[in-house]
Amino acid sequence: MSRKWDIVFEGEEPGTADDFTLTFIDLRDIMGDFLELKEKAMRILVDLIKSHDNYHAVGNIKEVIPPELEEIELQSIWALLGIDKDDLRFGFLFRISEEGSLLIGVWPKAYADAIKDNNRLLGGVIIAMLENPNNWKRVDAVLPLKETL
Numbered sequence: 001m002s003r004k005w006d007i008v009f010e011g012e013e014p015g016t017a018d019d020f021t022l023t024f025i026d027l028r029d030i031m032g033d034f035l036e037l038k039e040k041a042m043r044i045l046v047d048l049i050k051s052h053d054n055y056h057a058v059g060n061i062k063e064v065i066p067p068e069l070e071e072i073e074l075q076s077i078w079a080l081l082g083i084d085k086d087d088l089r090f091g092f093l094f095r096i097s098e099e100g101s102l103l104i105g106v107w108p109k110a111y112a113d114a115i116k117d118n119n120r121l122l123g124g125v126i127i128a129m130l131e132n133p134n135n136w137k138r139v140d141a142v143l144p145l146k147e148t149l
Contacts, residue, residue: 002029002112003067005093005105007079010062010145019062022079024093024105025112026067031119037094037101037126044130045080045141052133057141079142082129087137090125 003026011018027034048055061079066072072095080092091107106112106122115122129139 002026005067006065007061007093008063009060022091022107024091024107025109026105027103030112030115034102034104036099037103039100041130042101048133049141054136055133055139057143059143059145061142061144074144077144081142082139083137085135085137
C-alpha cells in the first residue's frame with residue numbers, strides 16, 4: 001500500500017461546500033526518497049509567474065492530511081499544478097525544509113505509476129513547466145490560504 005498525502009483546496013466560494021481534495025502519491029514509494037527542488041528552479045518559477053498570464057501564485061491549500069504517523073505544518077506545504085495544451089494534468093507536492101523545497105508527492109496516481117516505470121518522466125514534466133511556458137494552459141504555485149509568493 002502506498003503512502004498518500006491528501007490536500008484539501010478551497011473551492012471558488014469560502015466554506016466547505018465546494019472544496020476539493022487531490023491525493024498525491026508519496027515520492028518515497030515511487031523513487032525511494034524525497035527530492036530537492038533546486039533554488040534555480042524556484043527563481044525561474046517566480047519569474048514565470050511575474051511574466052506570463054498562464055502562471056499564477058494562489059493561496060488555496062486549506063488542509064494537509066499526511067501519511068499515517070507523520071506530522072506536518074500546513075505552512076510548510078505548497079503544490080505546483082499544471083494543465084498542458086493537451087489537457088493533461090500534473091501535480092507536485094512540496095515541503096519547505098531547512099534544505100529548501102523537497103518534492104514529497106506527485107498527482108495523479110496514473111502519472112505516479114508511469115514515473116515508477118520511467119523515472120525520467122518526473123523531471124521531464126517539471127523541466128517542461130520551467131522551460132516551455134507556452135506548452136501550458138495553466139500552471140499554479142498553490143500556497144496555504146492567505147499566502148502569496
